[in-house]
Amino acid sequence: MLTIQGSGLKLCDGVARRSFLKVGALGMGGVNLPQLLRAESAAGMGSSQKSVIMVFLTGGPPHQDMVDLKPDAPVEYRGEFSPIRSNVAGIDVCEHMPLLAQRMDQLAVIRSLVGSEGRHSAHQCLHGHPTLNQPPGGWPCFGSAVSKLQGQVNDETPAAVSLQPRMGGAGWSQPGQPGFAGMRHAPFAANAPGANDMLLAGMTQQTLADRRTLLGNIDSLRRQLSSADVIDGMDAFYRQAFEILTSGKLVKALDVEDEDPAVRDRYGRGSKEPAGYGDAGWLRNEDFLVARRLVEAGARVVTLSFGRWDWHGQPHGTNFDNARDHIPALDQALSGLLDDLKERGLDQDTSVVVWGEFGRTPKINPRGGRDHWPQVGCALLAGGGIRTGQIIGETNALAEYPTKRPVHFQEVFATLYHNLGIDIDRATIPDLSGRPQYLIDHSKYQPLPELT
Numbered sequence: 001m002l003t004i005q006g007s008g009l010k011l012c013d014g015v016a017r018r019s020f021l022k023v024g025a026l027g028m029g030g031v032n033l034p035q036l037l038r039a040e041s042a043a044g045m046g047s048s049q050k051s052v053i054m055v056f057l058t059g060g061p062p063h064q065d066m067v068d069l070k071p072d073a074p075v076e077y078r079g080e081f082s083p084i085r086s087n088v089a090g091i092d093v094c095e096h097m098p099l100l101a102q103r104m105d106q107l108a109v110i111r112s113l114v115g116s117e118g119r120h121s122a123h124q125c126l127h128g129h130p131t132l133n134q135p136p137g138g139w140p141c142f143g144s145a146v147s148k149l150q151g152q153v154n155d156e157t158p159a160a161v162s163l164q165p166r167m168g169g170a171g172w173s174q175p176g177q178p179g180f181a182g183m184r185h186a187p188f189a190a191n192a193p194g195a196n197d198m199l200l201a202g203m204t205q206q207t208l209a210d211r212r213t214l215l216g217n218i219d220s221l222r223r224q225l226s227s228a229d230v231i232d233g234m235d236a237f238y239r240q241a242f243e244i245l246t247s248g249k250l251v252k253a254l255d256v257e258d259e260d261p262a263v264r265d266r267y268g269r270g271s272k273e274p275a276g277y278g279d280a281g282w283l284r285n286e287d288f289l290v291a292r293r294l295v296e297a298g299a300r301v302v303t304l305s306f307g308r309w310d311w312h313g314q315p316h317g318t319n320f321d322n323a324r325d326h327i328p329a330l331d332q333a334l335s336g337l338l339d340d341l342k343e344r345g346l347d348q349d350t351s352v353v354v355w356g357e358f359g360r361t362p363k364i365n366p367r368g369g370r371d372h373w374p375q376v377g378c379a380l381l382a383g384g385g386i387r388t389g390q391i392i393g394e395t396n397a398l399a400e401y402p403t404k405r406p407v408h409f410q411e412v413f414a415t416l417y418h419n420l421g422i423d424i425d426r427a428t429i430p431d432l433s434g435r436p437q438y439l440i441d442h443s444k445y446q447p448l449p450e451l452t
Contacts, residue, residue, distance in 0.1 A: 049153050049295075049298065049300065049349065050300070050349050050350075050351075050384070050419060050420045050421055051295045051299065051300050051301065051302070051346075051349060051350045051351070051420075052142070052146075052300070052301050052302070052350070052351045052352075052353070052384070052416050052419070052420065053288075053291045053292075053295065053302050053303075053304075053337070053350060053351070053352045053353075054125070054126070054142070054301070054302070054303040054304070054352075054353050055288075055303075055304055055305075055306055055334070055352070055353065055354040055355075056122055056125050056126070056164075056172075056303060056304065056305045056306070056355070056356065057305075057306060057307065057309050057330075057354065057355065057356035058122070058172045058305045058306070058307060058308055058309055058310070058356065059120065059172070059307075059308055059309040059310030059311075059356065059357075060120075060309055060310060060356045060357050060358045060359060060360055060372060060373075060377070061309045061355075061356045061359070061360070061377075061378065062079075062309070062311070062319060062323065062359070062360040062370050063111065063359040063360065063376065063377055063378035063395075063399060064077070064078075064079065064359075064360070064362060064399040065079055065081050065094060065319065065320070065323055065327070065360075065370075066093065066094050066097065066327060066378065067093050067094070067097075067109050067111060067378050067380070068111045068378060068395055068399050069081065069082070069083040069092065069093075069094060070397060070398060070399050071083055072397070073362075073397060073398055073399075076363055076364050077362050077363055077364070077398050077399070079319070079320060079364060080320045081094050081095055081096065081320070081323070082095050083095070084097075084098065084101055085101070086100075086101040086102070086104035087101065087102050087103070087104050087105055088104040088105050088389045088390075090391075091104050091109065091389075091390075091391055093109075094327060096323070096324065096327040096328050096331065097327060097328075097330075097331045098331065099331045099332060099335035100331050100334060100335055100380075103335055103338055103339075104389060105388060105389040106338050106342070106347075106382050106383075106388050106389070107338075107380055107381065107382050107388055107389070108380070108381045108382070108386060108387065108388050108389075108390050108391075108392060108450075108451055109378070109379075109380055109390070109391050109392065110378060110379040110380075110381070110392045110393055110407050110412070111376075111378055111391060111392070111393045111394060111395055111402075112376060112392065112393025112394060112395060112402035112404065112405055112406045112407050113355065113359075113376065113377040113378055113379050113393075113407055113408075113409065113412075114375070114376060114377075114402060114406040114407065114408055114409075115408040115409040115410065116357060116358040116374035116377060116409070117130045117131065117132075117374070118358060118372060118374035119131070119171075119357070120171055120172065120310065120357065120372075121171035121172070121357060122164070122171060122172050122173075122174055122176070122305065122357070123171065123174070124357055124409060125355060125356070125357055125409075126141040126142060126143075126174075126175075126176040126303060127139045127140070127141045127142065127176065127177070127179075128142060128409060128410055128413040128439070128440055129410075129440075134179075135180065135431040135432075135433075135435070135437055136180065136431045136432040136433045136435075137179050137180030137431050137432035138177060138179035138180065139177075139179045139180075139437075140177070140178050140179035140180060140181035140185065140429065141160075141175075141176025141177055141178070141179070141187065141303075142176070142301060142303075142413065142416070143159070143160025143161075143162070143176055143187045143300070143301035143303060144160060144176060144177070144178040144179065144181040144185040144186060144187065145181055145185075145429060145439055146159060146160065146300050146301050146417075146420060146422070147159035147160045147181065147185040147300070147301075148181040148182065148185045148429055149422060149427055149429070150300060150420070150422070152298065152300075153298035153299075153300065154249070154297075154298045156249035156250055156297070156298070157249055157250050157253070157294070157297045157298035157299050158187070158188040158250070158299065159185075159299065159300045159301065160176070160185070160186075160187040160188065160299070160300065160301045160302075160303075161187060161188045161190055161294050161299045161301070161302050161303075162175030162176060162187040162188065162189050162190065162191070162302075162303050162304075163190055163191050163284075163287045163290060163291065163302065163303065163304035163305070164189070164191060164303065164304065164305045165191045165284065165305060166191075172305060173305070175187045175189040175303070176303060180429065180430065180431040180432050180437070181429055187301075187303065188250075190254055190290075190294075191287075249297050249298075250294075250297060252297070253290070253293040253294050253296070253297035253299075254290060254293070254294075256286050256289055256290060256293070259289065259293075263289070263336075263340065264286065264289065266332075266336040266339065266340070267285050267286060267288050267289045267332065267333050267336035267337065267340075268285035268286075268329060268332040268333055268336065269285060269286065270282060270283045270284050270285035270286060270329065270333075271283045271325070271329065273325075283306065283307050283325070283326065283329045284304075284306065285329060285332065285333040285336075287304045287306070287333075288304070288306075288333040288334065288336060288337045289336070289337075289340070290304075291304055291337070292337060292340050292341060292344075292346070295346060295350055296344070296346070300420070306329075306330060306333070307326045307329070307330070308322075308326075309322075309326060309356055311323070311360075311369050311370060312365070312367065312369040312370075312371055313365055313366075313367025313368040313369025314367045314368060314369075318367070318368030318369060319360070319364065319368060319369045319370045320368070321368075330354075334352075334354060334380070337352065338352070338382055338383075341383060346383075347382075347383045348383065348384070348385050349383075349384070349385075350383045350384060351381070351382070351383050351384030351386070351415075351416055351419045351420075352380075352381065352382040352383045352384075353379060353380070353381050353412060353416065354379065354380040354381075355377065355378070355379035355380070355412075356377065357377075358372055358373055358374040358377050359373045359374075359375070359376050359377035359378065359399075360372070360373050361373045362398045362399045362400045363398075375400065375401050376395055376399070376400070376401055376402055376406075379407075379412060381412070381415070381451065384416075384419035385419065386415070386419070386451040386452065387450065387451055387452075390450065392405055392407060392448070392450050392451075393405040393406060393407055407448065408444075408445055410440040410441060410444070410445040411445045411446070411447070411448050412448070413439070413440050413445075414440055414442070414445050414446055414447045414448070415447040415448045415451055415452060417439055417440075417447075418447040418452055422439070424438065424439050424440055424442045424446070424447075425442050427439055
């Protein structure tokens with residue numbers, strides 16, 4: 001048994017329980033416990049940093065009500081919203097996106113996203129692969145793969161951080177799995193239960209900094225746990241945990257209370273009202289601000305979920321009732337992020353992608369909703385040095401399927417890896433059988449030439 005003196009905290013074979021985390025919570029929660037990286041792996045990594053902020057629109061955003069409006073279609077297809085002009089000639093967007101319309105020169109819009117497996121899950125957007133027929137150990141999520149290949153920028157901040165909140169749909173709230181990259185590369189789940197308890201809990205920094213005795217007690221855990229990966233991850237957890245608590249760098253990044261109120265207002269404060277069907281918390285605009293702060297602190301990949309976009313209609317409100325809340329909130333939060341990154345000189349090194357697991361049915365159903373439509377969806381990309389101010393792909397007159405330049409999910413991932421300086425034709429990670437696995441199917445999919 002391991003006891004941390006001064007906190008009353010005890011560890012035994014129940015290492016996954018929330019009580020383990022009272023010394024500093026660290027956003028773990030359940031299976032996410034051993035998810036911080038070896039501090040040693042950061043040595044010699046260099047000071048340069050490329051980052052990605054990934055915004056997952058939980059449930060599938062309606063492409064034809066946001067960035068691919070069809071004003072000439074029959075009313076049962078075109079819906080209730082009208083297009084407005086943007087600051088780029090020939091690119092129109094929804095009337096509820098006026099801020100992004102004036103920043104369209106900073107965005108690339110994909111109107112022809114394909115390859116969805118058609119299920120409600122964050123998996124494909126976070127991992128880049130379907131859930132079925134995975135290699136031994138499972139595909140690592142994007143953040144875990146980047147962590148494995150590039151390590152940490154500094155000792156105090158994990159390479160991959162997830163801001164996914166708790167939701168009614170378990171597949172939506174997952175922060176991404178480390179798969180065969182190893183548990184030490186699991187994303188740090190900053191919004192997990194207990195994350196607000198990142199305190200020293202009466203312990204001095206001097207006590208926490210003295211890790212020699214504490215780390216020595218890992219040997220007792222080795223006799224109780226059989227998984228070498230769990231032990232490896234636990235060792236990484238302790239080292240990173242105490243780096244975090246003694247430096248305060250990550251804790252500070254997660255706390256927006258010391259941010260300039262004018263900056264917070266730019267992003268929007270969000271809404272405390274239940275989003276969508278009420279099982280996804282609320283519209284957390286400030287997670288976009290936290291993402292920027294995390295990038296500044298050294299995170300390479302930050303993922304966040306925003307809202308609840310699965311709008312099948314009454315009795316939970318029509319597609320358009322919910323969109324009138326969600327789309328303006330996204331408009332403000334994403335615009336605030338783009339402005340902030342640009343003003344801080346981070347835009348060329350920080351890629352931003354906004355998408356969901358699929359699009360919505362072109363025809364509005366009798367309840368005023370749009371249903372699941374994996375045939376085509378949309379995505380917004382910005383930053384990272386890509387060529388912006390353009391539309392990629394087209395759909396037919398009813399937004400049913402691509403008629404020009406279908407873009408696969410893995411092409412977007414290839415572009416993001418490219419922006420980070422990772423060569424998808426060379427980089428591999430071994431699965432649990434020892435077989436090297438490429439990050440994506442690079443024989444079929446390459447970085448988007450329109451953007452790179």
